Amino acid sequence: MTPFTSPDLADALDHIKDVSPALAQYTSDTLLDEVWARPDLAARDRSIVTLSALIARDATVGLPHYLNVALDNGVSAAEISEIVTHLAFYAGWPNAVAAVGVARTIFAARKIGAELLPAANVDFLPLDTEAESKRAATVQENFGHVSPGVVHYTTEVLFRNLWLRPNLKPRDRSLVTVSALVATGQVAQITYHLNRAMDNGLTQSEAGEVLTHLAFYVGWPNVFSAMPVVKDVFAKRAG
Amino acid sequence: MTPFTSPDLADALDHIKDVSPALAQYTSDTLLDEVWARPDLAARDRSIVTLSALIARDATVGLPHYLNVALDNGVSAAEISEIVTHLAFYAGWPNAVAAVGVARTIFAARKIGAELLPAANVDFLPLDTEAESKRAATVQENFGHVSPGVVHYTTEVLFRNLWLRPNLKPRDRSLVTVSALVATGQVAQITYHLNRAMDNGLTQSEAGEVLTHLAFYVGWPNVFSAMPVVKDVFAKRAG
Amino acid sequence: MTPFTSPDLADALDHIKDVSPALAQYTSDTLLDEVWARPDLAARDRSIVTLSALIARDATVGLPHYLNVALDNGVSAAEISEIVTHLAFYAGWPNAVAAVGVARTIFAARKIGAELLPAANVDFLPLDTEAESKRAATVQENFGHVSPGVVHYTTEVLFRNLWLRPNLKPRDRSLVTVSALVATGQVAQITYHLNRAMDNGLTQSEAGEVLTHLAFYVGWPNVFSAMPVVKDVFAKRAG
Numbered sequence: 001m002t003p004f005t006s007p008d009l010a011d012a013l014d015h016i017k018d019v020s021p022a023l024a025q026y027t028s029d030t031l032l033d034e035v036w037a038r039p040d041l042a043a044r045d046r047s048i049v050t051l052s053a054l055i056a057r058d059a060t061v062g063l064p065h066y067l068n069v070a071l072d073n074g075v076s077a078a079e080i081s082e083i084v085t086h087l088a089f090y091a092g093w094p095n096a097v098a099a100v101g102v103a104r105t106i107f108a109a110r111k112i113g114a115e116l117l118p119a120a121n122v123d124f125l126p127l128d129t130e131a132e133s134k135r136a137a138t139v140q141e142n143f144g145h146v147s148p149g150v151v152h153y154t155t156e157v158l159f160r161n162l163w164l165r166p167n168l169k170p171r172d173r174s175l176v177t178v179s180a181l182v183a184t185g186q187v188a189q190i191t192y193h194l195n196r197a198m199d200n201g202l203t204q205s206e207a208g209e210v211l212t213h214l215a216f217y218v219g220w221p222n223v224f225s226a227m228p229v230v231k232d233v234f235a236k237r238a239g
Numbered sequence: 240m241t242p243f244t245s246p247d248l249a250d251a252l253d254h255i256k257d258v259s260p261a262l263a264q265y266t267s268d269t270l271l272d273e274v275w276a277r278p279d280l281a282a283r284d285r286s287i288v289t290l291s292a293l294i295a296r297d298a299t300v301g302l303p304h305y306l307n308v309a310l311d312n313g314v315s316a317a318e319i320s321e322i323v324t325h326l327a328f329y330a331g332w333p334n335a336v337a338a339v340g341v342a343r344t345i346f347a348a349r350k351i352g353a354e355l356l357p358a359a360n361v362d363f364l365p366l367d368t369e370a371e372s373k374r375a376a377t378v379q380e381n382f383g384h385v386s387p388g389v390v391h392y393t394t395e396v397l398f399r400n401l402w403l404r405p406n407l408k409p410r411d412r413s414l415v416t417v418s419a420l421v422a423t424g425q426v427a428q429i430t431y432h433l434n435r436a437m438d439n440g441l442t443q444s445e446a447g448e449v450l451t452h453l454a455f456y457v458g459w460p461n462v463f464s465a466m467p468v469v470k471d472v473f474a475k476r477a478g
Numbered sequence: 479m480t481p482f483t484s485p486d487l488a489d490a491l492d493h494i495k496d497v498s499p500a501l502a503q504y505t506s507d508t509l510l511d512e513v514w515a516r517p518d519l520a521a522r523d524r525s526i527v528t529l530s531a532l533i534a535r536d537a538t539v540g541l542p543h544y545l546n547v548a549l550d551n552g553v554s555a556a557e558i559s560e561i562v563t564h565l566a567f568y569a570g571w572p573n574a575v576a577a578v579g580v581a582r583t584i585f586a587a588r589k590i591g592a593e594l595l596p597a598a599n600v601d602f603l604p605l606d607t608e609a610e611s612k613r614a615a616t617v618q619e620n621f622g623h624v625s626p627g628v629v630h631y632t633t634e635v636l637f638r639n640l641w642l643r644p645n646l647k648p649r650d651r652s653l654v655t656v657s658a659l660v661a662t663g664q665v666a667q668i669t670y671h672l673n674r675a676m677d678n679g680l681t682q683s684e685a686g687e688v689l690t691h692l693a694f695y696v697g698w699p700n701v702f703s704a705m706p707v708v709k710d711v712f713a714k715r716a717g
Contacts, residue, residue, distance in 0.1 A: 059333035094537035149690025212388025298572035451627025
């Protein structure tokens with residue numbers, strides 16, 4: 001199911017038409033029929049990107065619709081659970097808690113219960129000890145004396161805990177992270193996380209199409225601010 | 240009508256007084272009586288700047304009030320329709336859709352029907368082919384291999400479609416864009432769009448006063464981050 | 479009272495568990511039991527930082543809870559009144575007005591009346607004339623011709639009025655300002671305001687711990703964008 005065939009969407013388009021017939025047409029013809037169907041990024045990935053952008057920007061009005069679309073597009077409830085948790089750290093606790101308020105209603109309506117959700121304590125994915133030690137040493141050297149607490153939780157809670165939870169693949173976790181960074185204009189963190197995303201399996205053409213998709217959901221300026229950084233990452237990886 | 244004489248405003252000021260008598264006084268004496276009456280920017284322009292800032296920041300609480308003020312200040316329903324559509328692209332789809340939810344209620348209350356709104360399909364303003372070809376070539380060269388989709392839609396949907404819609408003058412479309420950029424801290428895009436705004440007829444003293452007005456609606460830090468870029472644009476155009 | 483013993487919190491944690499048992503556990507074990515109890519920043523200061531972050535980001539969902547926590551942690555109603563007013567200028571009027579909507583309900587429930595709030599007109603703290611003249615001269619030289627209005631209100635309303643109101647200590651006013659800057663990614667303004675905060679009595683270890691606290695409430699990326707600037711301020715002051 002694409003967003004265009006969602007049962008509530010005809011109503012939503014009518015509401016948009018009450019204010020802007022042009023926006024209704026851009027929504028149905030350009031965004032939903034055309035952009036969502038572009039081949040360079042799967043509909044499931046577009047759903048992950050969209051949810052990440054909405055939650056990172058606290059745009060809860062559209063969230064019920066896009067949570068349903070995500071579930072219909074093959075994003076599992078367990079993955080949505082992990083996406084919300086991941087964004088508590090990458091977009092802020094209040095954003096995740098606001099998303100919880102919406103998601104639990106959708107989960108209840110679709111009879112998604114506790115047995116479908118990842119437990120609080122799970123067996124972790126194996127840690128790439130060498131890469132993680134290198135990352136931790138760099139951050140400790142740079143910021144150990146600036147904020148010992150940030151350095152501590154970055155290692156212990158983020159990279160030795162959150163990122164190792166198995167119910168969201170590292171590639172998808174990276175997709176969530178990069179989407180949130182572009183969505184909130186956090187250009188400075190894109191280099192590290194886009195490289196990590198591509199190391200985790202996101203292709204260059206997928207990454208470019210993530211930007212196309214995000215242009216519509218977070219606005220052109222956020223995407224144009226990200227593009228020079230993305231370009232630089234692509235160039236350096238190409239060697 | 241200034242915002243200060245709006246029928247709901249006495250109530251709003253009383254509510255503010257329940258938490259902060261000082262904020263109520265700054266609101267009535269400094270912001271509404273004084274700033275809105277400053278001569279360097281027309282009340283109609285201030286309404287466009289305010290709406291753009293609120294929609295770009297998804298600040299929907301004040302939107303009903305400021306939509307009514309805008310209509311009273313001479314911003315037409317057709318122009319508001321185009322402002323919302325324009326901001327879908329420059330602030331993100333969810334922001335525009337949230338604004339639709341508010342605006343359709345205001346439009347209904349004021350009996351503004353479909354006949355007052357621009358159609359989805361309109362006769363476009365003439366395109367400045369030379370300037371647009373140059374812009375498109377630069378963007379293609381810079382980012383054609385980073386995100387072909389962004390480059391495609393920037394040309395086909397933004398500059399050869401949205402910007403040519405006639406119901407919002409290019410100067411006002413630029414005013415919306417620049418206001419949204421300052422409101423969301425998108426410093427990197429200000430140089431291009433402020434130059435475009437001034438090419439489209441925004442004067443330097445109006446641009447400076449847009450910053451004064453925005454300081455109150457989007458906070459001093461966004462404006463102080465924009466000022467060095469604005470200064471540089473002014474200097475280069477003078478030089 | 480820590481946030482964990484708030485009467486509504488058990489419900490809130492149950493709601494989070496409906497979507498993510500992991501997020502509920504991070505919330506109770508890591509954020510509330512551990513981070514809030516860390517010794518480098520008092521619970522009262524953590525409440526000021528949290529309120530500032532929520533208001534600056536317009537995250538009103540959690541605001542009722544954290545307003546109650548702040549009052550329980552020793553932030554007075556008069557101080558909350560001044561924090562909201564201060565953030566009108568440093569995060570934008572609509573953010574302050576949205577906070578008013580929440581705070582007046584909390585104040586009413588706790589029978590906090592007008593007699594506990596600072597008056598609109600108060601006796602100002604003494605002005606450091608030399609430092610303020612220097613600041614005003616620098617801003618006038620840099621931006622006097624860019625936006626005379628911004629320069630005028632920065633001096634007359636911010637530094638010769640708002641900052642001199644006595645019901646929020648300068649050190650706490652600075653804590654609010656720095657928290658809002660980090661919370662909204664306004665990196666460019668951190669140098670001036672962190673120096674001012676430390677001149678006003680915020681210690682280096684408190685400042686580092688403000689970042690730890692904010693990482694959870696505004697997301698890791700905002701904090702990692704701020705850290706190089708904070709590091710530079712610490713180094714220059716030590717040097």
